[in-house]
Amino acid sequence: MAAKTYSGKKPENMKKTVGYFLSYMGRHKRMLFVVAVLVSVSALCNLLGTYMIRPVVNGLADGNVSTLLKGVLTAAGIFATGALAAWGYSQTMVKASQRILFDIRRDLFSHIQILPLKFFDTNGHGDIMSLFTNDIDTISDALNNSFAMVIQSFIQMVGTLTILYVLNWRLSIIVTACYGIMLWYIRFSGGRSKVYYAKQQNSLGALNSYIEEMISGQKVVKVFNHEEASFQEFCEKNEALRQAGTGAQGYAATMVPVVVSISYINCAIVAVLGGILALQGKADLGSLASYLVFVRQAALPINQFTQQSNFLLAALAGAERVFKVMDLEPEVDEGKVELVRMTDTGRNGSMDSSSKWKYEGIEKEINSVVSEGENNISGIKETEKNGSAKATAFTGKEIGKGAESKGGNVWAWKKPDGELVPLRGNVRFEHVDFGYDENWMILKDISLYAKPGQKIAFVGSTGAGKTTITNLINRFYDVQGGSVVYDGIDVRDISKTSLRHSLGIVLQDTHLFTGTVADNIRFGKLDATQEEIERAAKIANADSFIRRLPQGYDTMVTSDGAHLSQGQRQLLAIARAAVADPPVLILDEATSSVDTRTEALIEKGMDQLMEGRTVFVIAHRLSTVRNSNAIMVLEQGKIVERGDHEDLLQQKGKYYQLYHGMFELS
Numbered sequence: 001m002a003a004k005t006y007s008g009k010k011p012e013n014m015k016k017t018v019g020y021f022l023s024y025m026g027r028h029k030r031m032l033f034v035v036a037v038l039v040s041v042s043a044l045c046n047l048l049g050t051y052m053i054r055p056v057v058n059g060l061a062d063g064n065v066s067t068l069l070k071g072v073l074t075a076a077g078i079f080a081t082g083a084l085a086a087w088g089y090s091q092t093m094v095k096a097s098q099r100i101l102f103d104i105r106r107d108l109f110s111h112i113q114i115l116p117l118k119f120f121d122t123n124g125h126g127d128i129m130s131l132f133t134n135d136i137d138t139i140s141d142a143l144n145n146s147f148a149m150v151i152q153s154f155i156q157m158v159g160t161l162t163i164l165y166v167l168n169w170r171l172s173i174i175v176t177a178c179y180g181i182m183l184w185y186i187r188f189s190g191g192r193s194k195v196y197y198a199k200q201q202n203s204l205g206a207l208n209s210y211i212e213e214m215i216s217g218q219k220v221v222k223v224f225n226h227e228e229a230s231f232q233e234f235c236e237k238n239e240a241l242r243q244a245g246t247g248a249q250g251y252a253a254t255m256v257p258v259v260v261s262i263s264y265i266n267c268a269i270v271a272v273l274g275g276i277l278a279l280q281g282k283a284d285l286g287s288l289a290s291y292l293v294f295v296r297q298a299a300l301p302i303n304q305f306t307q308q309s310n311f312l313l314a315a316l317a318g319a320e321r322v323f324k325v326m327d328l329e330p331e332v333d334e335g336k337v338e339l340v341r342m343t344d345t346g347r348n349g350s351m352d353s354s355s356k357w358k359y360e361g362i363e364k365e366i367n368s369v370v371s372e373g374e375n376n377i378s379g380i381k382e383t384e385k386n387g388s389a390k391a392t393a394f395t396g397k398e399i400g401k402g403a404e405s406k407g408g409n410v411w412a413w414k415k416p417d418g419e420l421v422p423l424r425g426n427v428r429f430e431h432v433d434f435g436y437d438e439n440w441m442i443l444k445d446i447s448l449y450a451k452p453g454q455k456i457a458f459v460g461s462t463g464a465g466k467t468t469i470t471n472l473i474n475r476f477y478d479v480q481g482g483s484v485v486y487d488g489i490d491v492r493d494i495s496k497t498s499l500r501h502s503l504g505i506v507l508q509d510t511h512l513f514t515g516t517v518a519d520n521i522r523f524g525k526l527d528a529t530q531e532e533i534e535r536a537a538k539i540a541n542a543d544s545f546i547r548r549l550p551q552g553y554d555t556m557v558t559s560d561g562a563h564l565s566q567g568q569r570q571l572l573a574i575a576r577a578a579v580a581d582p583p584v585l586i587l588d589e590a591t592s593s594v595d596t597r598t599e600a601l602i603e604k605g606m607d608q609l610m611e612g613r614t615v616f617v618i619a620h621r622l623s624t625v626r627n628s629n630a631i632m633v634l635e636q637g638k639i640v641e642r643g644d645h646e647d648l649l650q651q652k653g654k655y656y657q658l659y660h661g662m663f664e665l666s
């Protein structure tokens with residue numbers, strides 16, 4: 001069996017980490033108290049049992065059978081009690097440690113859920129995963145093994161030394177010197193293996209990342225015939241790991257044999273000297289026999305105590321990383337404005353009477369806006385110079401759509417004072433400044449206006465800030481200057497859950513979860529019925545391909561939908577947004593090349609989804625750009641041109657160049 005090595009990791013803030021750790025242990029203090037008692041009983045029984053050798057041997061030497069028998073039976077009883085206590089504490093410890101781990105995992109996961117997106121943007125997925133795997137594993141190991149062992153070995157170590165001095169203090173001076181040498185060697189080899197262990201961890205990390213990279217990039221490796229070169233590089237990394245592993249395990253492996261050898265030498269010296277004392281009548285045979293057994297078995301608790309307390313330290317270092325994440329500030333949400341469904345609240349009478357009254361007011365308001373819009377249906381061509389978007393037709397029909405979703409639900413924003421504002425999907429950016437880092441602004445003085453039912457497209461070179469703008473609408477990040485206003489309310493005043501509930505987002509990278517196709521669509525609205533799911537799939541143009549799958553809507557999706565094509569995954573993502581039926585949509589168009597038929601399907605799906613909603617689209621396709629109400633051309637975080645397709649072409653500026661560049665490319 002490979003020797004376990006010491007990682008050399010220690011918590012940076014021992015007091016705080018131990019305090020945190022104790023608070024978790026404190027939740028199961030009764031169990032841990034039982035463990036502590038049983039561990040002590042087991043350790044004391046070991047000591048006492050060994051001590052019982054003394055009356056047994058003396059009984060033998062005196063030829064006194066009854067003393068001998070009594071001694072043997074008592075020793076057997078003590079050892080049996082010790083064994084029972086050991087069984088009891090190990091079982092209780094397993095239960096306690098599993099509960100502690102359950103609590104830590106639950107709290108870590110739930111805390112990670114409420115951390116701001118910035119946490120995920122600044123920490124690699126691997127690092128976050130390693131909290132749940134490596135760090136929690138180390139804590140688990142320590143709780144399952146080291147915790148009880150440290151207590152037991154400490155009691156046995158102190159107890160053994162005390163008994164040794166009681167039995168014979170002269171011999172005990174030699175024994176203590178030998179223990180000193182043992183401790184020195186344990187520390188020395190632990191220190192050496194620590195250096196190699198760090199190297200081993202680095203080499204292991206490098207090898208694992210390399211394997212992961214090569215396996216996920218296997219297609220590219222094969223396309224470029226890179227197999228031989230990739231194998232060579234693997235061998236180099238494998239060799240580095242072999243060398244570091246040999247050093248780390250080599251030193252660790254010497255620890256036990258060296259300690260045991262010192263203990264043998266110790267025993268031999270004590271046996272000779274003790275024998276002389278016995279011959280001189282200065283010690284009885286029984287004492288010498290039990291003394292020798294104590295000396296022989298003392299090496300074990302010393303070794304165990306040093307090793308296990310090191311593992312405990314390493315576990316605390318792991319726990320510290322976990323607790324640090326738990327200490328991170330959760331996503332702040334001071335928004336008090338909530339989204340309410342009028343069909344559920346006002347109509348069912350669960351809302352207070354003043355709100356209900358206002359709800360009726362909203363219906364009147366919606367109707368009046370609808371008729372107002374209908375009067376202007378010829379199309380308002382509104383140009384807001386100096387910062388605001390140039391917007392086109394704004395029809396009453398669209399307002400009606402914004403307030404009443406396809407599912408027949410009427411939604412409204414409920415302000416803290418009970419005032420209700422109809423949900424329409426009116427979004428306005430007013431002189432917005434933003435930077436991920438406060439010292440480096442990404443967006444500068446962005447102003448735009450999207451009226452309900454309009455489609456606003458963002459175009460511009462990579463890194464211009466298109467995605468960043470959409471990140472501000474759903475409050476993944478908050479603006480640093482200016483404001484984003486939704487239906488006349490500053491988004492910072494809206495509760496994040498409500499805000500995100502009212503926004504549908506289709507990202508470029510579709511992520512599918514393990515579950516059925518229907519479950520994956522239902523992700524957009526957890527209480528969606530089968531009819532709603534199928535209706536959404538039809539809107540997204542996904543229904544026909546889903547029906548062709550082996551189990552239709554019940555087909556299992558695994559490994560992020562690996563068995564589905566890129567286009568099919570995209571269609572499911574559109575269906576997911578469709579089932580949520582939000583008044584505002586944010587679409588990050590897929591750039592990945594799919595065949596033209598699928599692209600046409602996706603395009604049709606997107607178009608059907610966009611119908612009647614306010615849409616922000618990060619456009620990569622000409623068709624999307626062309627039929628947008630307004631196109632924002634971004635460059636280095638600034639809107640450099642705005643207008644509809646025709647206007648922008650006439651301007652012969654950036655858009656004109658981009659459009660012709662794209663045109664030539666296609």
Ligand SMILES: Nc1ncnc2c1ncn2[C@@H]1O[C@H](COP(=O)(O)OP(=O)(O)OP(=O)(O)O)[C@@H](O)[C@H]1O
Nearest residue numbers: 121436437442460461462463464465466467468469
């Ligand atoms: N989470 C982040 N933390 C720090 N900087 C970021 C983050 N996300 C984006 N940036 C930076 O912000 C700038 C704008 O990025 P953004 O993703 O908005 O560009 P984009 O126009 O959407 O580009 P693309 O078309 O390539 O997706 C870039 O300089 C980018 O490096």
